Amino acid sequence: MRVTAIFACVCILIAGCQDRPGPSGTVEISFWNGFSGPDGATMEEIVKDFNRENPRIRVKMEIIPWATYYDKVTLGLAFGGAPDVFVLHANRVPEFASHGALARQDDLIRRSKIDEGDFVPQVWKAGLWDEGRYALPLDVHPLGLYYNVDLFRKAGITSPPRTLDEFIATARKPTRTDERGEKQWGFAFTWLHSNGLTFLNQFGSGLLTDDLKRSAMDTPETKQALNLMLRLIEVEKVCPRPEGSDAWLGFQTGRVAMAMEGIYMKSGLDNQKDLNYAAAPVPQFGPVKAVWAGSHCLAMPAKQDSKRRQAAWQFIRYLSDHSIKWAKGGQIPVRKSILASKEFKDMPIQREFAKQLDYVRYEPFSVRFNQISVFGDAAIEAVVNRVESASKALRTASRRINRVLDQP
């Protein structure tokens, strides 16, 4: 008797948890992302605006920290419970698309007359896989050169560096040791992944060859790039060895004059009250114009009924059309019309970052990017920290990357 009662209770509970159709045909769609920082609050505002302007659709946003985000999305897509709209980084789209987990958006783009010409051409490539569109880029977040205005002024520097020679000359000036033995640096490597890939790309190298079939790590170009990084540390002595230094904290506390970080770090810097900073495009270190970048792309699951699909697409469109609000929170929009707007031109930091949009460089759009990326990072780290010689580290990285690529 009692067992039956409990069973009945459980049944009622389960039924209660399932989503019911809202009042008068409202479609409720779920939207997942990993914006657990200040960007989450910005996105929440945009979602609220959308819900107000579109009473027939109700978007429920769920923020899951990036550390566990992809596991949750993967499981949702595999076993049900996937969200109707979700964010994927550009470098992860090919992997999900290749397993047939994402819905193609080409028909929706055609029907809703989204103009490809309004997108920055370099960014339009993000979200494409095997000639199909599987996710729409919402933003682009390249590296930029953040610099400390006060340290620059004290050292008599009038403008941010643009070339390698200017960069070294600029970085030398604020580099010194104070009376208490505390070091102040002209420059510091923060995230070796993005900083290192920018150096590699500028010398014409990268993780993979252009056809994505082989590793491009074990090349003279990579060695040139890494040698330049070592030169900044050991010969010019304008940059601390990355090992054990929290360079970004150093920049925030005014002990590092320049650092290359993503635009998404802007809101964190704005909270640092006594920091007077500005931004500029990343200097030209090598012969090729390139700077590391990523994009948040908006995707939908392959399994989705047409009503939800329509609603989801309407929401994606809204996000793209209103990405000026998203830009304010520390992002670069990818629509030329928005980039040209006065509102965007009035954002001094974002505007500087956006000057690089013609030559931003994504990580290789390989199905196995997530598996191989770690090998490249480990090699760069080992070389600049002098743990291994460049030739040995790069040979090892290449072998491991090729091994992963060769698997069926």
Next chain:
Amino acid sequence: MKQRRHTLTAWLFLMPFLILFSTFTVFPIFYGFWISLHRWHVLDQTAPFVGLGNYGNVLQDDLFSIALARTALFVLLTVPLGNLVSLLMAVGLNQRYRGQAIYRVCFYLPVVTSVSVVAVLWRWLYSTEFGLLNLLLGVKFPWLSNPNWVMPSLAILSIWWGAGGNMLIYLAALRAVPKDTLEAAEIDGAVGLRRFLSITVPAIKPAIVFCFVMGIIASSQVFGQTYILTGGGPNY
């Protein structure tokens, strides 16, 4: 009849455990083995059977042997030293003095703390620029980012974290050492270290063996602290 009733009762008592154990331990073990025989991706509709191919791949991968060697080194660093620390703490707590219970609680406290809390705490202690450890020592030592030092650093953390657990077992064993044997040894003139090595250590040998075996098993499964503190780096 009565016998059968007893058996039935026993099974009923065992049932809750057995159900959970087979659902969450036995079944996943066999299911995991089944998955390992396929080229499996959670998002794919099909998973082709590859036999022992995945195992062959692992054996060819030099990262596998690197991982094995690193784990073995970690076990070597933590188990003997960790047990020594636990035993010394237990011997110290086995003396009679005031506030014994408080010390016992303090030493045991790290054991009940979750791995993420421990790891975040030690990240602050080990931080090169702002760490308490470097502040006290007056140096800028890269505890976690130097490939040669990261292992000892992780071992220190793990010993601190786990020492309390074994301490409790050793303490119980020390309490159980027969008093008359200790007295007899004293009458024969064996005191201090001599008495400890000849009487106490042989008497608590089962506890030592137990702690070593459990320690080796636990250390071989190390994951949390390394994952949170270094993310697997530097240099694997």
